[in-house]
Amino acid sequence: MEETLVLVKGDGVRRRLVGEIIRRIEAKSLDIDALKKMNVSRELAEEHYAEHREKPFFEELVEFITSTPVVAMRVRGEGAIKVMRTLMGSTNPAEAAPGTIRGDLALSLPDNLVHGSDSPESAQRELGLFFGQ
Numbered sequence: 808m809e810e811t812l813v814l815v816k817g818d819g820v821r822r823r824l825v826g827e828i829i830r831r832i833e834a835k836s837l838d839i840d841a842l843k844k845m846n847v848s849r850e851l852a853e854e855h856y857a858e859h860r861e862k863p864f865f866e867e868l869v870e871f872i873t874s875t876p877v878v879a880m881r882v883r884g885e886g887a888i889k890v891m892r893t894l895m896g897s898t899n900p901a902e903a904a905p906g907t908i909r910g911d912l913a914l915s916l917p918d919n920l921v922h923g924s925d926s927p928e929s930a931q932r933e934l935g936l937f938f939g940q
């Protein structure tokens with residue numbers, strides 16, 4: 808069984824969409840193995856988004872993820888990494904397909920509600936950072 812890290816980011820928590828996002832994950836028959844609401848330190852944010860360190864939006868991204876609490880989940884199931892990315896929709900909510908979390912519930916960057924690991928390597932690394940395994 809595959810595991811992936813899912814974050815409901817600050818905009819999702821602020822808009823009280825945690826339940827709606829969990830509902831969609833469960834409706835897809837994925838398992839939520841662990842879940843916690845937490846603050847993300849600058850250190851954790853920079854580590855988590857290390858691949859984006861040189862991008863123009865890096866500072867905005869770190870500000871965004873550290874400014875309000877997030878809900879972190881370890882999500883498990885067959886093909887969980889790719890399945891979660893499909894449920895989430897495209898990075899830019901303006902382009903995300905209807906039926907997806909971002910397509911249905913978000914409008915523009917950086918407020919795209921969720922994070923999902925993008926590969927088995929990222930998933931292991933990110934689960935280690937957020938759940939210490």
Ligand code: RTP
Nearest residue numbers: 864868897898916917918919921922923924925
């Ligand atoms: P995530 O990592 O959050 O699951 O999202 P993703 O793979 O779909 O997108 P990624 O390219 O990894 O970007 C990470 C987060 O950075 C913000 N972003 N802003 N202003 C911009 O052009 C821009 N591009 C990306 C988004 O919050 C995105 O989720």
Ligand code: MG
Nearest residue numbers: 922923924925
């Ligand atoms: Mg990403």
